[in-house]
Amino acid sequence: MLKGAIARRYAGALFELARKQNTIDRTLDDVKQIAELFRQRKLAYLLREPKIPAQRKETALRQALASKVLPTSLNLALLIVQRELVDVMPNIATEFEKLVLDYRNQAIAEVTTAAQLDDAQKAIVKKALEHKTGKSIIMQTRVDPSILGGVVARVGDEMIDGSARNRLHILQQQLLAGVTATSSDDELASEDFAQPANR
Incomplete structure (x- = not known):
């Protein structure tokens, strides 16, 4: 077994x-x-x-x-x-x-940010993750400047990558593929950055 x-x-x-x-x-x-x-x-x-x-x-x-x-x-x-x-x-x-x-409808979220979060920012991230998962979140935070900005959160097997590094990667892939991100030539929609990370 x-x-x-x-x-x-x-x-x-x-x-x-x-x-x-x-x-x-x-x-x-x-x-x-x-x-x-x-x-x-x-x-x-x-x-x-x-x-x-x-x-x-x-x-x-x-x-x-x-x-x-x-x-x-x-x-x-x-x-x-x-x-x-x-x-x-x-x-x-x-x-x-x-x-x-x-049993307690809880989940541990490993949250990575480019800089230390203050209490108000932690509360915002916690609330967003609770809304997304439907569970009470226990947050474990760490700092990794290489993500440039934004938040990366792992909850169980799910990875939510809202980092600036991931957004730049998505944009780069779109540019390489010749995909127009929006109907406007000079503006990018925020939805384009909301894609989950492929891990």
Whole structure:
């Protein structure tokens, strides 16, 4: 079975359990913590190595996690190691977070701008993305001067490219193709720049 399908199955089972036990937030923190722990080179080697006895692996996991995570989360970690799926844990954490966001009708938007946004500008971008997606948006912003201006936003698998760099690229393609952007020879319509990026 593919890594993504395995991750979705485990994340789905854990999510249903967390929902019934009313521990969604805590479980989300737990799976992120476990995924981070499994990325540590020393521990990852210990958990993956077939020659190391299962009991030693379980002891190491219990010492690292027992006092920090819910019993259900610890059981997940033990099961993942027992079934030799250590490499899948980061995917499980990602899939679990997606389920939590969907459950709450939320989405994470990675927003890139050429310069730092002030609070008023962030509010405008957030509102526009919420209108477009129909979801409550959690914004993560970063600055990349190479986009020249405008905004690039990634929400899940969707890329919304309203950057000046993309607008210039579209215009360049139109000029190369000999396409007249508008009926007027000296004016470009703003709709010409509103095309989504082809990524």
